[in-house]
Amino acid sequence: MTRPSIAATAGQVRSGSTSARALVEDAIRSHEASDLDAYIVFDPDGALRQADAVDGAVSRGEDPGPLAGITVSVKDLYGVEGLPIRAGTKRELPARWQREGFLVRTLRRLGAVIVGKTHTVELAFGGVGLNPNTGTPVNPWDPERHRAPGGSSSGAGVSLWERSAMIALGSDTGGSVRIPASATGVVGHRHTTGRWPTDGVVPLSTTLDSVGLLTHTAADSQHVFGLVDRFAPRSQTGRGRQAPGHHDDDRGDASAPPHPDHIRGLRIGLPRSGLWRETEPDISATVRQALDELADAGAQVFEVDAPELQEAGERYLAGELVQPERSESLERHLPGWTEILDPIIGKRLEAAHGVTAIEYVAILRLRRRLSASIHARMDAGEVDLLATPTLPITPPTLASLSELDVYRAVNRSMLSGTGPASMLDLCAVTLPAGLDRHGMPTGLQLIGRSGSDHSLLARAAAAETVLGTNLERIGVPPRMARPR
Numbered sequence: 001m002t003r004p005s006i007a008a009t010a011g012q013v014r015s016g017s018t019s020a021r022a023l024v025e026d027a028i029r030s031h032e033a034s035d036l037d038a039y040i041v042f043d044p045d046g047a048l049r050q051a052d053a054v055d056g057a058v059s060r061g062e063d064p065g066p067l068a069g070i071t072v073s074v075k076d077l078y079g080v081e082g083l084p085i086r087a088g089t090k091r092e093l094p095a096r097w098q099r100e101g102f103l104v105r106t107l108r109r110l111g112a113v114i115v116g117k118t119h120t121v122e123l124a125f126g127g128v129g130l131n132p133n134t135g136t137p138v139n140p141w142d143p144e145r146h147r148a149p150g151g152s153s154s155g156a157g158v159s160l161w162e163r164s165a166m167i168a169l170g171s172d173t174g175g176s177v178r179i180p181a182s183a184t185g186v187v188g189h190r191h192t193t194g195r196w197p198t199d200g201v202v203p204l205s206t207t208l209d210s211v212g213l214l215t216h217t218a219a220d221s222q223h224v225f226g227l228v229d230r231f232a233p234r235s236q237t238g239r240g241r242q243a244p245g246h247h248d249d250d251r252g253d254a255s256a257p258p259h260p261d262h263i264r265g266l267r268i269g270l271p272r273s274g275l276w277r278e279t280e281p282d283i284s285a286t287v288r289q290a291l292d293e294l295a296d297a298g299a300q301v302f303e304v305d306a307p308e309l310q311e312a313g314e315r316y317l318a319g320e321l322v323q324p325e326r327s328e329s330l331e332r333h334l335p336g337w338t339e340i341l342d343p344i345i346g347k348r349l350e351a352a353h354g355v356t357a358i359e360y361v362a363i364l365r366l367r368r369r370l371s372a373s374i375h376a377r378m379d380a381g382e383v384d385l386l387a388t389p390t391l392p393i394t395p396p397t398l399a400s401l402s403e404l405d406v407y408r409a410v411n412r413s414m415l416s417g418t419g420p421a422s423m424l425d426l427c428a429v430t431l432p433a434g435l436d437r438h439g440m441p442t443g444l445q446l447i448g449r450s451g452s453d454h455s456l457l458a459r460a461a462a463a464e465t466v467l468g469t470n471l472e473r474i475g476v477p478p479r480m481a482r483p484r
Contacts, residue, residue: 013069020051020069030163038155042116050113065111073165076117079200087202088122101200118155127414129154140477150183152176157184168214175418177212178430182390182443189429205325218464222457258461264298269383271306279392286434308374309420316419320363323352390430390443425450432470
C-alpha cells in the first residue's frame, strides 16, 4: 500500500501532468463522502478558486511553487482570510482574528491550497480532543464507537485520513500536534519553541506555543518543513537553547534521501522515567517492538537517566505555567469569553488565579534550569535522540468521559507523554509504531535537542524506511475501508 509523496504530487501539478483542480475536486468528493466530522468549516468554492489560480500559473509557464495544488486543512485556531474563526468556542471571534500569520501565508506562497478549518478543543486547552460546543471529530480507527481523535488539533489527523487534505496544520503547546497524530496513526512534528512565528494564531501559552504540521509520512514532514523553514525570520528561530541563526548546523543531514543505512549507528536513549513505566503494557510492547526493529537495522538502543523529563512533565501538568498564561491572554484579547466557556475548560482555568507571581516566575526559572540540564545530560551521554511512547493510553471513547473528574484524569494521561519535551525546549516527532489491543494506533516519539529539527526529521524519515509508512505498518482505518 502506497500513496504519492507530497513532492511527487506537487511535481505533477507543476509539470501539467495533473491539475490542482483535479486534486481539489478529489478532496471535495472525499469530504462529502465522509462522516468523520473533521471540519467546522469546509470551503469547496474557495479551494477551487485557489486551485484555478495555481493551474493558471502553470498554463502561463510560471512556477506556482513547490507545494503547487497540495491541499491543506487548517486548525480553527488560525486566521484564514474570508473564513470565520471560533477557536472552538460558542461564538465567532472578532474579524481581526481572521488575519493570516506566518505559516498560512508561507504555505500559500509555496502554492498550497487551503480547503477549510478543522475542529479544535475550546481555546486549544486540552489533549483529548473533546469539544461540546462545535463537535468532536470521529477517530476513524474504531469501526463502531466514537473514540477521541486526540487534541487539541482534533480534526487535523482525521482530515488526512478523510483524504480531504495532504497537510494538516495544528498547534503544539503541550502536545497538540503529536497527540492527535499518534491517536490517528499519522506523523506529527513539534519544532523547537520559537523557531516559527505564531502570529495569526489564537494564543494559549506565550512561553510554549508552537505551530506545526501533521502529514501521513515522515518523508513528507521533512520535505514540507524544509520548504517552510527557509522563510522563517532569523530573529525568530532557535529561541530555545541555541542562539538565533545557529539552529541550522544540522541542515546537511536532510540533504540525502532517507535510507535504512542512515539508521546504522544512531544512538537512541530510552529514559528511565514514568514515560515508560506508566504506559499501558500493550502500547509499551508495540513501541518497543518498533525500537527493536530499528536496533536490528543498526541503531544503538539503550536506557539512559533523564529525571528532567519526569519533573518537567509533572510541573507542566500542575498548570503553573500554561493556565495563568491562558487566563491572561483570554482576558486581554477576548474579554467576555471566560463567561461562555464550557465547564471542561472553565473549571480548569479557575486554578490559574491561585498561582502567585512568585510561583509563576519560579516555574519559568525551573524550566530553563531543567532544559539546560537535559541538554547537558544528552551531550555527556552521547545520545542522538530520546525515545518514548507518544501516548501512554489508548484513545478513549467519548461515552467514558461523561464525568468531569474522569475527563480530567484522561486528559492528564494524554498530555503526560508529550508535555515534557515542550517544557524542556526539545523538538519531537511521533511516528506510527503499530496497533494496540483495541486496534488503535500507537506512536513512537523521537525527541531531539533544541534546534535540531532538520536532523530529527531526517532521522525520523530514515526510521520510516525501516518501520514502513503508516499505510505499510498499520494499514487503513476500518471506517475508511468501508464501501462508500
